[in-house]
Amino acid sequence: MNLLVQTSQHDLQDQIAITGSKSETNRLLLLQALFPNITLANTSNSDDSEVMQKALKGNDEIVDIHHAGTAMRFLTAYFAVNEGREVVLTGSQRMTERPIKVLVEALVQLGAKITYEKEEGYPPIRIIGQKITANKVSIPANVSSQYISALLLVAPKLENGIELTLVGEITSVPYIKMTLALLNDLNIETSFVGNVITVKPKKEVETKVMTVESDWSSASYFFSLAALAKTASVSLTSYKETSLQGDSALVEIYKQMGVSSKFEGDKITLTKQEGFEYKDITFDLNNTPDIAQTIVVTCLGLGIGCHLTGLHTLKIKETDRLEALRIELTKLGANISVTNDSLTLVATKDIKEEIRIDTYNDHRMAMAFAPLALKVPIVINNADVVSKSYPDFWDDLKKLGFLVVQKWSFT
Template sequence: MNIHLQKSKVKSQKSIVKITGSKSETNRLLLLQALYPNITLENTSNSDDSDVMLKALNSQFTTDHLQLIDVHHAGTAMRFLTAYFAIQEGKDFVLTGSPRMKERPIKILVEALQQLGAEITYEEKEGFPPIKIIGKKLTNNKVSLPANVSSQYISALLLIAPKLENGLELTLEGEITSIPYIKMTLALLNEIGIETSFIEDKIIVKPQFTIHNSQLTIESDWSSASYWFSIVALSEIGTQITLSSYKQNSLQGDAALVEIYKNFGVETVFNNDNSISISKINFKNQKSLLFNLQSSPDIAQTIAVTCFGLGIGCHLTGLHTLKIKETDRLEALKNELTKLGATISVTNDSLTLEPSEIINESISIKTYQDHRMAMAFAPLVLKVPIIIDEAEVVSKSYPTFWDDLKSVGFTIASHL
């Protein structure tokens, strides 16, 4: 399905948009809820990824001896479920996914689990899904792994750690990637009463086999909010959009948006009802900006497109994890921004965009089966008409995205 977006603007200077819970928090808490059933959750994500995670966790209750679990494009589910199924004693699983998922490495996590005693083998290509997992009791408690590839490997181990007989002592080797996501995992463990420590390169999680009844309300997703920050940045001065529901002391690394988007004239106010109001104010348009996004790489696409729409250059660093996402996001950004008229270059971990005042109209943006490509480019419709290919991919993290755009005045001309 392709979507044709006519040049639009936000119809009301004060619009309200409800965004459901963080996908990152939801998937962590769904796994913890499976380990500790007396956890109840409010404001869970309505994303495809969280739906896949929930269905996979529920599937373990079938009577099949060997269960085939397909996570499709859900990278978080693949990593977290690999660890979770490894400790399900007496149950066997084959964990697979989409063709792209079979190209996304999992060897580092598998080897770490094998250090703990897990029984995991590769069904096709060494180091990649699909994998066969024979669930068993893991008694080893010390493991080390490279920390500069994906924080999801680390979080996967931390989430199962309190159910290990001797807990976990995890040593991180090299530069640590996406520390906010590791801290999010530890904070959620602490919130349900599990003792942890994170000192220098070592994380310790104490064993805990039962917890008190816990009810947790999940904060709304900051990654999903990023597209609204971009919309406000590209809108007229005075435009305001209110989003619910967010915390000033967020566990999500993408909350860095609040500070980053001040550079684009976007002011954020935290309201008493846990909503935020983001407004376009007058600002001095800088020629070029530098951002290190190592702690929040998922907003890189949004920021690059915002800069292009405003005619601002940028140099974005800390992006090495984008090479192994739903697509190679750096190459995808380069391809699609170039079609729009941008001068852009990328390396393995950075992106450089030159200032430009030209935006080509009615260009078809290829999404590469990546939800963030579709949503990051949509705000450009405030400047020119644009076409988004495979627009349905937004359901991976934000299923109501196109309806929410229509609700604030965007004109979707056709669905093909």
């Protein structure tokens, strides 16, 4: 499905309800599978979370998680400790190109039985669930934090818990802390001192309802819309001022792009600041790489430059996000350069019109570029890819006055 997105509405006023965080939901779904007396509320309606839930509840020998990277990492650990269960864990063509070796090697260190069905280091993988008694393991710290979280989430069900040593500089610390905070909410004992994380074993947890906070990554597109509109007052629910999600850094980041944020109860209201003086920005996104696409597109729309670092994990996401950004922003007339872990955008006031944005099977490419419709009409190819994390995105844009129609060309 290709969508033409445009608007003559430059004053954005509305309230949008965003469903639960995909990151929190998928962690809690795994914990619920380990401790069935947990009840979940406000869970994500994303494809990734539905795939995760289906895999955990199903009994299939072949488990296909499609494009869901989080599910691939978390389920690798889950099935490895699910004694007596044998599965082949696989996914889309892109998923078979995304590395899993670091996590597999860590689990094998602990005593797991995992083999590769095709290419070493990549899915599909065959897992035969084992009783794990070893508890000391090390893992490179600069890999995807999902590898680390996968080990931590299953640790309470290991006979002796886990003592996990992170080797080198740690990436995406907020996501690791989110995992530990969710464990702590269940009174599971953890510690994170220096580069060593420990999780104590726990056979049972008390019956509890766990409510998922709405997704901050999904909120990022509304920060971008508020920044690019002439005037804006957009309210989002349900959000906490003290959040477990690293992407809540959006509040401080977008303050430097003319957007103020006000919390009232579980609502956050984004307002465009009048008379704001824009200037080029520099951010280290080592802890929040998922919002890089949104930020750089916002900068293009504002006519300012940016230098973003800490982006090395973007190369192994749904696509090579750095290369995809370089290609698509260049189409729009941007002067952008990328390295293995950074990107630099040179300020320009000119944005080319009648451009079709390719999304590379990446939900964030579709949603990050959509706010540019406030500047020029834009076609988003394969726009239904947003269902991976935010199925209601295009409907929510319509609520703000955008015209969103299925179209193959600008004529």
